[in-house]
Ligand SMILES: NC(=O)C1=CN([C@@H]2O[C@H](COP(=O)(O)OP(=O)(O)OC[C@H]3O[C@@H](n4cnc5c(N)ncnc54)[C@H](O)[C@@H]3O)[C@@H](O)[C@H]2O)C=CC1
């Protein structure tokens with residue numbers, strides 16, 4: 291029998307946490323060995339299956355991340371930036387692959403992952419779906435083919451619970467467009483227009499964030515020229531696709547050398 295990597299899910303009670311637990315349970319390639327929640331959360335100390343409203347799974351939700359990670363080959367983490375930084379250090383200590391789906395991390399926080407990546411594999415992406423990562427590559431190509439006569443706008447829409455904007459995916463798409471154009475996103479990014487903004491600056495990459503209802507995640511990259519527009523679009527209708535991508539990353543990372551990777555690496559795009 292082949293060895294099935296043991297997986298810990300952090301943020302177990304969250305929208306993605308619960309989806310990830312179901313995805314691992316449905317998989318014949320991995321085993322759920324732990325579920326972590328923040329200290330004081332009412333799921334801590336309960337069986338995670340029962341807490342999710344189902345049958346007991348024999349996995350007790352804990353707030354002791356290191357203890358949970360030490361039994362695992364991979365940690366899948368869709369939580370919040372500060373928590374993810376803490377988990378990176380602990381996953382590295384446990385030599386577990388750390389799959390990071392958390393968005394809203396600052397550049398400084400992302401740089402702080404580097405010490406952990408010297409000891410363990412980190413796979414981080416603002417979007418774990420095949421479709422979005424393909425869209426990233428397409429965006430880079432289209433941006434490289436068109437000049438600044440085409441204005442680039444990234445438009446994203448998410449559910450009303452989302453706390454960060456622009457979305458991690460929107461930033462990935464903006465980075466791809468900037469790379470295609472041979473510029474740095476930080477130099478051309480236009481976020482949050484309001485009031486008398488003046489005319490659009492040539493070469494800028496604009497971002498618009500829509501928040502409402504239960505929208506899972508929608509992203510358009512608009513290339514607007516004179517007399518024509520090109521729109522590259524991805525629409526997610528089920529969080530399961532992010533969870534499947536994250537599990538794929540956790541399995542992919544098992545035989546890789548320590549370092550920082552993304553879903554383009556995992557999917558070979
Ligand atoms: N990369 C991707 O493909 C995707 C990324 N995301 C990102 O994943 C993150 C989570 O999203 P949701 O599940 O919708 O949010 P959520 O708010 O439903 O879940 C977050 C969970 O993390 C837990 N948490 C926070 N701090 C913690 C700590 N210190 N220790 C343990 N648990 C902690 C919370 O209690 C909560 O259960 C967001 O940053 C979101 O943008 C979401 C979907 C796809």
Ligand SMILES: O=C(O)C1=N[C@H](C(=O)O)C[C@H](O)C1
Nearest residue numbers: 393416417452457458459507
């Ligand atoms: O918070 C979400 O829900 C999502 N977050 C990710 C992002 O910030 O892009 C990915 C997906 O769009 C859902």
